[in-house]
Amino acid sequence: MYNDLVAFLPHLYFILKGVTVTLKYSVISVCFGLIIGTILAFLKVIDLKILRLAAHAYTSIFRGTPLLIQLTIIYFGLPGLIGLKLSVFSAGVIAFSLNSGAYVSEIIRAGIESVDKGQVEAAKALGISPILRMKDIILPQAFRSILPALVNELINLVKESCLISVIGEMDLMRRAQVVSAETYTFFTPMLTAAAAYYLMVLIISSFALLLEKRLAI
Amino acid sequence: MIVLEKVTKKFIDNTAIKNINLTFDKKETTVIIGPSGSGKSTLIRCINNLENPTSGSVVINGKKLTRRNRGKLCFKIGMVFQQFNLFPHMSVLENLTYSPLNVLHTSKIETQGKARKLLDTFGILEKADSSPSKLSGGQKQRVAICRALMMDPETMLFDEPTSALDPEIVKDIIEIINNLKNQMQMIVITHHIKFAKIIADRIIFMDKGLVLADQPANEFFAKPASHRAKLFLANVGDLM
Numbered sequence: 001m002y003n004d005l006v007a008f009l010p011h012l013y014f015i016l017k018g019v020t021v022t023l024k025y026s027v028i029s030v031c032f033g034l035i036i037g038t039i040l041a042f043l044k045v046i047d048l049k050i051l052r053l054a055a056h057a058y059t060s061i062f063r064g065t066p067l068l069i070q071l072t073i074i075y076f077g078l079p080g081l082i083g084l085k086l087s088v089f090s091a092g093v094i095a096f097s098l099n100s101g102a103y104v105s106e107i108i109r110a111g112i113e114s115v116d117k118g119q120v121e122a123a124k125a126l127g128i129s130p131i132l133r134m135k136d137i138i139l140p141q142a143f144r145s146i147l148p149a150l151v152n153e154l155i156n157l158v159k160e161s162c163l164i165s166v167i168g169e170m171d172l173m174r175r176a177q178v179v180s181a182e183t184y185t186f187f188t189p190m191l192t193a194a195a196a197y198y199l200m201v202l203i204i205s206s207f208a209l210l211l212e213k214r215l216a217i
Numbered sequence: 218m219i220v221l222e223k224v225t226k227k228f229i230d231n232t233a234i235k236n237i238n239l240t241f242d243k244k245e246t247t248v249i250i251g252p253s254g255s256g257k258s259t260l261i262r263c264i265n266n267l268e269n270p271t272s273g274s275v276v277i278n279g280k281k282l283t284r285r286n287r288g289k290l291c292f293k294i295g296m297v298f299q300q301f302n303l304f305p306h307m308s309v310l311e312n313l314t315y316s317p318l319n320v321l322h323t324s325k326i327e328t329q330g331k332a333r334k335l336l337d338t339f340g341i342l343e344k345a346d347s348s349p350s351k352l353s354g355g356q357k358q359r360v361a362i363c364r365a366l367m368m369d370p371e372t373m374l375f376d377e378p379t380s381a382l383d384p385e386i387v388k389d390i391i392e393i394i395n396n397l398k399n400q401m402q403m404i405v406i407t408h409h410i411k412f413a414k415i416i417a418d419r420i421i422f423m424d425k426g427l428v429l430a431d432q433p434a435n436e437f438f439a440k441p442a443s444h445r446a447k448l449f450l451a452n453v454g455d456l457m
Contacts, residue, residue: 118298118300119304121296121298121302122296122298122302122304124266124267125265125296125365126295126315127320127368128315128320129288136315140306141305
């Protein structure tokens, strides 16, 4: 038993190096996802029908098809289609960001719409312009209901980023697979990877809890 | 001067107000009464374009009000709501100073001084730095009135300002509104007939989206111009 553990240590180190890869993909993608999602959310709440429909169509498509297929199309499909060959990293970040943007836009839109209508009316009655209304009255109030859902989205991305292993990135998942193949055992490497994912998620959610408490009124 | 010309507002399943013609030109206090669903709120909300009329027009100081120019035409029209609608993420003082600072671009020190003075006259200066959630209903409505007054309105709209309050506090708010009388034009919706009797110079009685009576207050209570209004007064008279 002890010898087994010592023998596994190098593998353990090898697998855990994947944590930074996984985090790199999820954090960068959630940032871009947030930007895309915010823009889409605004398009959904403004008074221009064409833009609103376009934003809804985008969300519908990216939420309605598997992320793995989106990733595959971007990495393997685009070169044949328009001759655009992307690196594994860019393909991954683009796929995750586009997909996450769809979810984030719904989160933000719901947050904006959750703010009491009376707030908008009071602001209108005081002559506050639409831009200031959004920035100073609605968004600060929406943010409190948006935050927990946004953290969920980050957690989802951390876990779903394991799909990047399919196109060859050496993330947590892929490393665990490599060790499994080398040692002919699946249990320990996969358990190690699972534990690493779980720890990351725990850390993220406890940070979120702290933030939520500080934002509460 | 506010003129409503043939204003009609339709919602998906009903017509809230029909072909309303009204003029508000004096510094008087007009009270709008009538049963629930008679279109009182819709009417008052058309005046500052919280509702956009389906047809007809609202003319403010000679200019036709639209969604586009509502900011320019309506910032001198203050409004107080039944549910207060204070900004919960700002302190009481910030609630008062936000629009003067950001809409009228007044100086910060002056505006804060003015806000504190106003809070003082309303007896809630010690709440200046509190969050609105820490206030009682009556205090919230005072803050809401102060917030509207900060914009130096020429007209104040009150949409059932006392309906969400404890009966004991209603009196305080009525007194406050009565003290504002003659300083500006006021249009008030209320269910409290006693309140109407105290403050009104002019009464508008509405039912089913129509204006059935529009008379000086003392004349209205002595001899309402509409039979429906007489019935209404008889029915609610003893209660409120």
